[in-house]
Amino acid sequence: MALTEQEILEGLGEIVDEVAGVPADQVTPDKTFVDDLDIDSLSMVEIAVAAQDKFGVEIPDDQLKDLKTVQDVIDYVRRAEVSA
Amino acid sequence: MRLTDGQAGARVLAFGGYQPARVVTNDELSQTVDTNDEWIRSRVGIESRRIAGPDESVADMAVQAGGKALAASGLSTSDVDLVIVATCTPEVQIPNTAATVAKRLGIVAPGAYDMNAACAGFCYALANAADAVRTGTAKNVLVIGAEKLSQWIDWTDRSTCIIFADGAGAAVVSPVADPGDAPGVGPVYWGSDGGLADKIFIKDRDSFIFQEGQAVFRWATSALAPIALKACEKAGVEPTELAAFIPHQANLRIVEAIARKIGAPQAVVAQDIVNAGNTSSASIPLALSRMIERGEIASGSKALLLGFGAGMCYAAQVITVP
Numbered sequence: 001m002a003l004t005e006q007e008i009l010e011g012l013g014e015i016v017d018e019v020a021g022v023p024a025d026q027v028t029p030d031k032t033f034v035d036d037l038d039i040d041s042l043s044m045v046e047i048a049v050a051a052q053d054k055f056g057v058e059i060p061d062d063q064l065k066d067l068k069t070v071q072d073v074i075d076y077v078r079r080a081e082v083s084a
Numbered sequence: 085m086r087l088t089d090g091q092a093g094a095r096v097l098a099f100g101g102y103q104p105a106r107v108v109t110n111d112e113l114s115q116t117v118d119t120n121d122e123w124i125r126s127r128v129g130i131e132s133r134r135i136a137g138p139d140e141s142v143a144d145m146a147v148q149a150g151g152k153a154l155a156a157s158g159l160s161t162s163d164v165d166l167v168i169v170a171t172c173t174p175e176v177q178i179p180n181t182a183a184t185v186a187k188r189l190g191i192v193a194p195g196a197y198d199m200n201a202a203c204a205g206f207c208y209a210l211a212n213a214a215d216a217v218r219t220g221t222a223k224n225v226l227v228i229g230a231e232k233l234s235q236w237i238d239w240t241d242r243s244t245c246i247i248f249a250d251g252a253g254a255a256v257v258s259p260v261a262d263p264g265d266a267p268g269v270g271p272v273y274w275g276s277d278g279g280l281a282d283k284i285f286i287k288d289r290d291s292f293i294f295q296e297g298q299a300v301f302r303w304a305t306s307a308l309a310p311i312a313l314k315a316c317e318k319a320g321v322e323p324t325e326l327a328a329f330i331p332h333q334a335n336l337r338i339v340e341a342i343a344r345k346i347g348a349p350q351a352v353v354a355q356d357i358v359n360a361g362n363t364s365s366a367s368i369p370l371a372l373s374r375m376i377e378r379g380e381i382a383s384g385s386k387a388l389l390l391g392f393g394a395g396m397c398y399a400a401q402v403i404t405v406p
Contacts, residue, residue: 018344042127042301042337049306061298 002081003055005029008074015050019043029071041065047073057081088220091259094213095268097159097224100152101358101373102145102252103360104136110246117242124246129336133249133361135234141175143251146185146230149252149369154189157256159224164256166195166222168213170205170229170365172394173236174198185228195222202284203332203393204274205229205365207255211272212390212397215255225308228254229365238292247335248293249361253369266404270319274399275310277303281283284394304338309345313391315400316346321349327385328375328405332392333357333367342390351388352380372405382406 003011013024020043028040033039039047044067048059049075057080067073089177109132110121120339124130136145145167154161164193170279171181201208213225230252239245277387280303283296312331314324331339331353343353356371363370368389385405392398 015378019341040126041298045298045302046305046341049302052306 002078005074005078007057008077009070011054012047012051012070012073015047015054019046019050029068029069029074031070032068033070034068051077055081086225091218091221093255093260093265093267093269094217094257095260096210096403097256097258098153098156098406099369099373099376100149100156100254101370102143102148102152103134103370104140104250106135106137107132107133112246113246117240117245119242119246121247125307127337128247129339129357130246130353130361132357133359134251136232136250140232142171142173143181143184143188145232145250145252145269146171146181146228146254147188149230149254149366150185150226150228152373153254154226157258159256159258160375161190162192163224164191164194164226166213166216166225167191168225168227169198169202170209170227171198171231172200172202172205173231173233181230185250186226189226191226201391201393201397201399202395203334203364203367203399204360204399206225206389207260207272207389207391207399207401208274208397210255210257210269211274211401214269216255219384221395223259226254227257227369228252229367229369231364231366233293233362233364236286236293237320241292243297244293244295247295247362249363251360251363251366253366253371253373255369256336268406270315270321270402272377272399272401273315273318274397275311276398277396280396281394283396301335301338304334304392305341308392308398309342311398311401312342312346312388315390315402316388319402321386321402323388325351325386326351326388326402328352328354328381328387329352329390330368330371330375330387331390333360333394334362346388349387355376365391378394378403
C-alpha cells in the first residue's frame with residue numbers, strides 16, 4: 001500500500017535527523033534543504049540513499065538536484081510509488 | 085606430488101607508516117585553485133596532506149614504512165620470504181616495486197610482486213599474505229601499501245587536488261604463535277563492480293586522475309556498510325565487539341556515513357584523513373600504525389578494515405590488533 005504524505009514526511013524527518021543532525025520536527029514540507037535546513041549536496045546524496053532503503057524509491061543524482069524542498073521529495077516518492 | 089605444511093592461522097605482528105615531510109595546507113591550495121579551507125574541511129574533512137618531494141619515489145616511501153614495520157615486528161630480514169606492494173602509482177611498469185623495495189631493505193630473494201586494487205589494495209594484499217602464511221607458501225610476509233598520487237594530480241582540478249596525497253603503510257604477517265591460538269587475520273570478504281569503472285580512472289600515462297565524486301560518494305555510502313558487516317559475519321565477530329573501525333580514508337564524510345551504519349558503538353573510527361589526505365592503498369596501514377602509536381587501540385582487540393576504490397574493488401577483514 002502506498003505511503004501517505006504524513007508517513008513520508010515522518011520518515012524523511014528521521015532520515016534528515018540521522019544524516020545531518022537536523023531535528024525531525026524542523027523538517028516540514030515548505031522547508032528548502034539547502035537554505036532552510038543547511039544541508040549540502042553530499043548530505044542530499046545520503047538522504048537519497050536512506051530514502052531508497054526506507055521507501056524503496058530510487059532517486060538518481062540527476063533527479064536529486066531538482067528536489068529543492070521537503071515537499072518536492074514527498075511528491076517524488078509518491079509519484080514513484082504510483083508508477084511502480 | 086607433495087604440498088607444503090600449512091599453519092593454523094595468520095596474524096599481523098606489527099604495522100609501520102611513513103608520510104613525506106612536506107605539509108600542504110588547504111590555504112596553500114586555495115592560492116592556486118578556487119577553493120577554501122572551510123569548504124574542503126566540510127566536504128572532505130581534510131585539514132592538511134603530505135606530498136612527496138620531486139625525487140622521492142613510491143619505492144622510497146615503501147622502504148620507509150616497510151622498514152618500520154619490520155623493526156617493530158622483531159623479525160630479521162632473513163625471516164621474510166614474500167614481499168607484496170599494493171600500489172596503483174608505481175614509477176615504472178617493470179620492474180615491479182616489491183623486488184626493489186625488498187633489495188633495499190636487505191631481504192634476500194623473497195617472492196615479490198606488486199598488485200593493483202586501487203584504494204582497496206592493502207586489504208587485498210593482506211588477504212593474499214594471510215593465505216600464503218596459512219598454506220605454508222610463505223613463512224613471513226611484508227605487506228606494503230605505497231602511493232605517490234601527487235604525480236597523477238592535475239593541480240588545477242579542485243575536485244581531486246584537495247583530496248589525494250602521498251604516503252605508505254606496512255604490515256608484517258606471520259603465523260599465529262601457537263597452533264591453538266585464534267587466527268589474527270580473519271577471512272576476507274571481497275569483490276568488485278567493473279560496471280562503475282568510469283567513476284575513478286587514469287586514462288593513460290599522460291593523463292591525470294579523474295573522479296566523479298558524487299557517484300563515488302553514493303556508491304560508498306550505500307554499498308559498503310553491508311560489505312563491512314559481511315566480513316564480521318565471516319569472522320564470527322559481532323560489530324559490538326569491535327574496538328576499532330579503519331575504513332580506507334577516502335573522505336571523512338564517507339568514513340562517518342559507513343561508521344554510523346555498521347553498529348559498532350565501542351569502535352574508535354579512524355580519521356587519519358584529516359592530516360594525511362587520501363593516500364589510496366597506504367591509508368589503512370598508515371592510519372593503523374598511527375592509532376597504535378598514539379595508544380588509541382589496545383593490543384589484542386579486534387579491528388575491522390575496509391578497503392574500497394577504483395574499479396569499485398572492495399575488501400574487508402577483521403584483524404587482531406598487534
